[in-house]
Amino acid sequence: MIQSTKLIIILISLCLSVSVAGQQKAPTESQCKEMVAGMLQAMKSAPMKTDRDKQSAREVIEKAEKIVKDNRARGVSECESWAAIGKLVTTQ
Numbered sequence: 001m002i003q004s005t006k007l008i009i010i011l012i013s014l015c016l017s018v019s020v021a022g023q024q025k026a027p028t029e030s031q032c033k034e035m036v037a038g039m040l041q042a043m044k045s046a047p048m049k050t051d052r053d054k055q056s057a058r059e060v061i062e063k064a065e066k067i068v069k070d071n072r073a074r075g076v077s078e079c080e081s082w083a084a085i086g087k088l089v090t091t092q
Helices: 003-021 029-045 051-074 078-090
Strands: none
Touching: 029 051, 029 078, 051 078
């Protein structure tokens, strides 16, 4: 993924995290689910200029959606899904 797109996604995730972190306690399952949904939506709506960028973004989004789908099927915490998506985005 190009650097600008990665930066946009990281900034959005940080904003979401800060709103939860400001509560001085671990996020609830519900909050993590909201952050997961928000992150996926932000990833889908991030502007892409070139076809290559669009393809790279699609690949990352598909991986993130698979993580969420698989984790939900196994009963894994939404907070773990959030962490996995964060790791995915930052290692691209």
